[in-house]
Amino acid sequence: MSTHWITTPVTADLLRGALDLERTAHGVLPHRLPARARAQCADPQLALAESQPSGVRLAFRTRATAVELDALPTKRVYAGAPPRPDGVYDLLVDGHLAGRASVPGGHTLTIDMATGAAEHRPGQAGTLRFTDLPDRLKEVEIWLPHNETTELVALRTDAPVEPVPDRGRKVWLHHGSSISHGSDAASPTTTWPALAAALAGVELINLGLGGSALLDPFTARTLRDTPADLISIKIGINVVNTDLMRLRAFTSAVHGFLDTIREGHPTTPLLVVSPLLCPIHEDTPGPSVPDFTALAAGRLSFRAAGDPAEVAQGKLTLAVIRDELARIVRQRAADDPHLHHLDGRDLYGEADAAELPLPDELHPDAATHRRIGERFAKLAFTADGPFRP
Template identity: 85%
Template sequence: MHDHEHTWITTPITPGILRGALDLERTAHGVLPHRLPARARAQCADGQLAMAESQPSGVRLVFRTRATAVELDTLPTKRVYAGAPPRPDGVYDLLVDGRPAGRGTVTGGRTLFIDMSSGTSDHRPGPVGTLRFTRLPERDKTVEIWLPHNETTELVALRTDAPVDPAPEPERAVWLHHGSSISHGSDAESPTTTWPALAAALGGVELINLGLGGSALLDPFTARAVRDTPADLISIKIGINLVNTDLMRLRAFTPAVHGFLDTVREGRPTTPLLVVSPILCPIHEDTPGPSAPDPAALAAGRLRFRAAGDPAERAGGKLTLTTIRDELSRVVTQRAADDPNLHYLDGRALYGEADSAELPLPDNIHPDAATHRRIGERFAALAFADGGPLSSPPAKARADERGRGPMSGR
């Protein structure tokens, strides 16, 4: 199974060596990181949400060690979409002292078969696999293993050839971001190259990514998770999923935005809070949802989306991205009169008309790897730079405001 020249030490996987997760569930095989707490998960039976929040975007093992070899046994869940080409295995990124030092995948695992046309899915069992990194520098160092952003991953065992200690708590500001599949990392090449991970690295902040594919729907339980999670800086990207799912009309949208922000402010009254509207998505700028797979593309073995709504229904309150941006801008302006730490960013500043002409969205909704990089660089420049809405507060204010949270009892 592994090299016999190493004397292996097995270290329990506990919250003390895990960052970016809000909950750790014990399973028959090991532990499963979650990005929403159990109480939130109990309030929604939606399979898409369950899949998204259990995919560990931004979740990483972080520890100090002299080890030159590291092995991680995991049980991944691979997704297979009926009629679509097979998806590549989820990618793990290794960082040593903050610098990229390797990349790997784990084969095997469970399979989740999804039929988008019938809306059904089916789980099949599979074996545990092993991720292996060797020839690491033989010195004290901080090792980070970023889990696949788009692949549910049960953690079974961590083995090293030298002892492991938890890394000290980071001095950097903690940035919590909530958004849709684009924030989750859809179609990025790896977990450290999703746009939020890139932006966090450029901004010198510690990421908690609550980007939930298909599930940024102004859910009250998500607002409470944001409120109750210690963070120094918060951003919330709202819009595309409400159009994709055709979930609510304008009459419900505006109070839901206010309610979400009210809930966050109950626990984080003065934390810098940035509301981000959708990036440009031409199919839905002026055409409501729902989004539907394009049958012609599926027949050719590709997944592309089209807008299945009727522009005439905007008069009845159906949401488009244009409507949502106008309303978010208005709501934030209204609230900012009493909330000087609340800010708005038009998502088209991250990806707009010129970007769409140069780097079109391959499936009409999700950016590719190059576009993730551009969005991450733009967000860091607009939000984290000196004078930006999320430029770091002083350490004293951070400690007072951060408080304690669900997994901070370390």
């Protein structure tokens, strides 16, 4: 017997975690930065990162036993590197994982890591299908791939859908680098912020932007203008990766970033998280560059290309940044009792690196994401933490 499909337009009231929706020739493209912010930066790395829907999910109530989603992904290929797996969609039914799948096809973006050049080849949309869902009224979430730009073309179900009513849960707004974005996590619900949010029972808005946690004023204004009950910012590693600024500029930029957030959230609990341990950059400045010796052997890896002798002239390492972030928070906390600090090595430190080393020298694997998420939930969301209930 053929299924009687109902097509429902994908609108903002069916999406969580996105701050903007762009209508395209194919459907809608969720963005994690608003259009005004995107217009202020021409960096292709930022454009790629913010369009990858980490933490973005379709959420609706329905009695449907079958759901189809037509989507048009953009899949990255790094020239000379091993193929990347297709992006993963996680299906949650009443908060529990009930399915996992990928969408074939899509556009292809081939990136030459030696030159930075990129080639875009157009492709076709594919269909994601989940069947045999329980025949009762339930909440359904489809978490989009955290690392794959995704245009949503059509949502079909065999019963009507409606937006999920507000459950009164606190909204946690988090900003960070590629690790917060979810780099090398197994799926969108197993990035460390998604895991921590699930453990704490909060609604996540993830502004982890791979390669782009650079203290940009437009990102600070986005955090300022986004309603939230809890805010965390994890900063430092990308400033070193890109060799973007010296200590003098970094200190001023951190103060300005925090000032801007406080304009919109004067008393919201605000947690500043310093970088996780990253051995190649603990005492060696950036930039981070591809390790072409590893690439020739078919392995993606990075190395630190800076000169430790230049730290005396203000070049930044993770050790320098951690000390400065701790000092800034101590200084400001005298007048801001809702401002808090967490040393990133409490989430991933030397013992963790010995047990679970970073596979490419920069990013944690799936097991490490789980460890970081569990530790963050324990340190931030429990009775003694800055985000205590």
